[in-house]
Amino acid sequence: MSAKTGVTRRTLLRGGTAASALLLSGCDRPLDTLSETDWFRRLLGFVNGPNREVQRALATGSGLAPEYTAAQISPSFKVNGNDMPDDDAYQALAANQFRDWKLEVSGLVERPAQLSLADLRAFPSRTQITRHDCVEGWTCIGKWKGARLSAVLNQVGLKPQARFLVFRCADAFPGPDGAQPYYESIDLDDAFHEQTILAYDMNDQPLPTGHGAPLRLRAERHLGYKQAKFVMKIEAVESFAKIGDGNGSYWADQGYAWYAGI
Ligand SMILES: Nc1nc2c(c(=O)[nH]1)N[C@H]1C(S)=C(S)[C@@H](COP(=O)(O)O)O[C@H]1N2
Ligand SMILES: [Mo]
Secondary structure (H helix, E strand, O other): OOOOOOOOHHHHHHHHHHHHHHHHOOOEOHHHHOOHHHHHHHHHHHHHOOOHHHHHHHOOOOOOOOOOOHHHOOOOOOOOOOOOOOOHHHHHHHHOOOOOOOEEEEEOEOOOEEEOHHHHHHOOEEEEEEEEEOOOOOEEEEEEEEEEHHHHHHHHOEOOOOOEEEEEEEEEEEEOOEEEEEEEEEEHHHHOOOOEEEEEEEOOEEOOHHHOOOOEEEEOOEOHHHOOOOEEEEEEEOOOOOOOOOOOOHHHHOOOOOOOEO
């Protein structure tokens, strides 16, 4: 995946390293692992683009993404995209093991909150072993534990006008007008979905930096780029028209589908 703009030598080098790491990563290529139904859904998804109604109509049963056993966890999980935000404030927080880090939850909420990692660990949690599918064509299986986003939202109380949640991340990619911050957004169906969590643990360890420390989104019915790493702030909004280039996420602003359902 490369941005239409702003490909620097650094990102190219990073891509090269990532590509060679893939050979040794223990991750599977999607052709080996996806069932025919998955491919059928995917094909329809590509034909219809960001048509979430079609994809949701095709989702069968519980609407849960498949979950796996501990034995199926990939021996190593690829790090993709940014592996460390350049931001000074983020780096200072990381140097102190995120003891002073707080997640801001604001926007169209009744009770805005600043939540420490201890606060987040006190929320009802969910643990899930799921397959991460990157649009670039690799998959890895990992175990994630995190606060149920629904529980956090129940605490802050969404205002009636709230329709989307925007996740603001600490990292950015270079763009023509300077750094473009990474951000993502989901609708309220996904926000309250059983498998949507704010993950602080990966494979029974605190989330490593490369995988988005101290907190990342896991929205398991979506492609990899939806799984925002280094989340600093969650903002409830009525529309994302005035955020970034108005398409709801960094990658949607680069032309990828906002609704990255799988
Ligand atoms: N903040 C942030 N989140 C991000 C990215 C990123 O570069 N920055 N890359 C995305 C992409 S394309 C993928 S495939 C996954 C990679 O997650 P991993 O590094 O844990 O494999 O994170 C997604 N979330
Ligand atoms: Mo990705």
